[in-house]
Amino acid sequence: MTAPILEVQDLHVRFPVKRGLFGRTVGHVRAVDGVDLAIQPGETLGLVGESGCGKTTLGRSIARIISPTAGLIRYRDAAGDEVDLTTARNRDLRELQRQIRVVFQDPFSSLNPRMTLLQVIGEPLRNHNVATGSELEDRVAGMLSRVGLSPKYLHRYPHAFSGGERQRVNIARALILEPRLVIADEPVSALDVSVRAQILNLLRDLQEELGLTYLFISHDLSVVESVCDRVAVMYLGRMVEVAPTDELYTRPRHPYTEALLSAVPRPDPRLRDAGRRIRLADDLPDPADPPPGCTFHTRCAYAVPGSCDVPGGAPALERTGPGHRAACLRTDDLSLAGIEPDPV
Numbered sequence: 001m002t003a004p005i006l007e008v009q010d011l012h013v014r015f016p017v018k019r020g021l022f023g024r025t026v027g028h029v030r031a032v033d034g035v036d037l038a039i040q041p042g043e044t045l046g047l048v049g050e051s052g053c054g055k056t057t058l059g060r061s062i063a064r065i066i067s068p069t070a071g072l073i074r075y076r077d078a079a080g081d082e083v084d085l086t087t088a089r090n091r092d093l094r095e096l097q098r099q100i101r102v103v104f105q106d107p108f109s110s111l112n113p114r115m116t117l118l119q120v121i122g123e124p125l126r127n128h129n130v131a132t133g134s135e136l137e138d139r140v141a142g143m144l145s146r147v148g149l150s151p152k153y154l155h156r157y158p159h160a161f162s163g164g165e166r167q168r169v170n171i172a173r174a175l176i177l178e179p180r181l182v183i184a185d186e187p188v189s190a191l192d193v194s195v196r197a198q199i200l201n202l203l204r205d206l207q208e209e210l211g212l213t214y215l216f217i218s219h220d221l222s223v224v225e226s227v228c229d230r231v232a233v234m235y236l237g238r239m240v241e242v243a244p245t246d247e248l249y250t251r252p253r254h255p256y257t258e259a260l261l262s263a264v265p266r267p268d269p270r271l272r273d274a275g276r277r278i279r280l281a282d283d284l285p286d287p288a289d290p291p292p293g294c295t296f297h298t299r300c301a302y303a304v305p306g307s308c309d310v311p312g313g314a315p316a317l318e319r320t321g322p323g324h325r326a327a328c329l330r331t332d333d334l335s336l337a338g339i340e341p342d343p344v
């Protein structure tokens with residue numbers, strides 16, 4: 001196995017919860033609560049989980065848009081040297097921020113309406129002192145064609161474009177500094193179903209052409225299935241399962257993954273009716289006050305009182321098979337239901 005491009009160890013990100021007139025801190029949201037994760041060069045690693053489980057926070061701390069509270073983020077640069085992203089400062093940090101870029105979710109709000117495509121896409125080049133003037137314009141024009149837009153749009157404003165086209169602009173902006181690792185945070189969630197496949201194909205083509213590694217964040221397990229090599233499942237700030245995509249979908253080893261999979265729509269009625277839908281109670285526990293023991297026990301159909309809810313640390317990720325890890329005390333007793341691969 002090759003060395004990972006990125007390795008996260010026991011990462012924590014906490015946000016203060018403030019109350020009252022004077023904004024007194026009354027607690028902390030544990031948005032990321034002890035995550036371990038490795039990303040291999042050239043792969044697409046999916047990151048899934050319900051809203052509020054910490055996906056965006058994890059992605060943004062990897063890109064160092066926010067600073068983690070504790071833990072290690074080790075990045076291996078093109079020369080093979082390891083850098084600790086959590087302690088990098090100033091020039092080192094700026095260089096790392098060139099190599100790790102984020103594609104944001106909403107193509108409507110993430111583009112400044114008063115900037116032309118040249119300005120929007122060229123801004124990172126200017127901020128990082130990479131290019132100016134006609135060189136900058138040439139680079140932006142080249143990137144526009146790469147993402148499937150005509151360079152004649154250079155001087156137009158974002159409002160002239162559809163959602164799919166704006167997402168192409170977002171992708172161009174993320175790639176203009178020639179990053180190696182791209183965090184794509186729900187890159188197609190805000191788009192019409194009809195244009196999703198085009199953007200996913202574009203991301204795949206660019207990955208091949210430019211040798212990119214993706215952390216692909218999504219709550220849509222059908223999309224993740226179609227684009228990811230491996231998948232990591234997150235619950236209340238923790239990683240509960242990681243496995244190659246086929247393996248995770250057909251043989252989940254954590255009850256939370258089983259519940260998420262049971263809700264994946266399958267157009268083929270034989271597949272659709274094969275499984276039963278596992279309803280998760282709506283109330284995600286408060287991430288400022290997570291349940292004791294396994295944090296999923298309050299919603300888990302298999303939880304055993306006196307074992308899964310015993311105060312103390314939540315179960316750690318343990319190896320359950322080749323490339324497969326799950327954080328469940330009962331994983332060896334349970335035979336959980338997966339779903340058949342989507343034939344398309």
Ligand SMILES: Nc1ncnc2c1ncn2[C@@H]1O[C@H](COP(=O)(O)OP(=O)(O)OP(=O)(O)O)[C@@H](O)[C@H]1O
Pocket residue numbers: 015016029030031049050051052053054055056057058219287
């Ligand atoms: N800047 C912030 N200040 C305070 N709390 C925050 C902040 N950003 C995120 N949180 C909290 O951290 C937790 C994780 O949020 P995050 O946005 O990372 O989740 P997510 O998995 O990306 O959700 P979604 O699927 O809705 O995008 C949530 O409880 C959220 O309310």
Ligand SMILES: [Mg+2]
Pocket residue numbers: 055056057
């Ligand atoms: Mg998010």
